[in-house]
Amino acid sequence: QSALTQPASVSGSPGQSITISCTGTSSDVGGYNYVSWYQQYPGKAPKLMIYDVSNRPSGVSNRFSGSKSGNTASLTISGLQAEDEADYYCSSYTSSSSLYVFGTGTKVTVL
C-alpha cells in the first residue's frame, strides 16, 4: 500500500489561506468518505483536526476545513496564524490489506 501523496511544504503569510492536497486512489481516498487530517508539532503526538473529510472535532478552530473531490482530499487553513506552523498528515481508510494509509506529510510554514 503506497502512501497518499501530499506536497512536501506549503507556506503563507499571516492572515492568508493555504490548501494542502492529499491524493490517493479509488481504493482509499476516492472510495470512502473516511479521510482525516492530523496536525503534529515537532516532538509531539499528532492531533486530530478533521475527520470524515470535512468534520471538525470539538475544540478545533473553524479556520480549518476539509473537502474531497475524486481521489484528492484537501485541508484548507484560513486566516493563517503563527501557531499553525506544523506538519500535517492526511489519512484514509483503505480497502487494501492495510486498514489505514497515511499521507507523506506537509510542512506548513508561516512567513
Next chain:
Amino acid sequence: EVQLLESGGGLVQPGGSLRLSCAASGFTFSTYAMTWVRQAPGKGLEWVSAIRSGGDRMYYADSVKGRFTISRDNPKNTLYVQMNSLRAEDTAVYYCARVPGRGTKGGWLDPWGQGTLVTVSS
C-alpha cells in the same frame, strides 16, 4: 480526561523482541477499537496495527505481519503490541491511538498517546 500512556520502548538488538503497552484512562476502553502507529526518526506516520473493541479481530500492515501481535486486556484497560524479529527499519516512535466512530471500518484516530521510542540497533 481521556489519556493514553505508552511504555516499554527501549534499545533492542536486531532479531530481538519487545512488548509495548498503552494504558488507557478516562473512557470506557472496552467499547473502542485501538490502533498502533509509528514514526521513524524524521519520517512520516505509518499505520502498524489495529484491534477491534472485543479483541476478536486484528489487522496488520504488511511490513509487520507475522512479526507483530496486537492484543488487549479490557479489564486492565491496556493495549499491547508484541514485536518479534525486530529489524533496524522498525526503529521509530510508536503511538497508540483510540479509534472512535465506526471503529476499524474507517474510524478516525483520537486521541493519541505521547509515544514511546523503539531503537533497533546492535
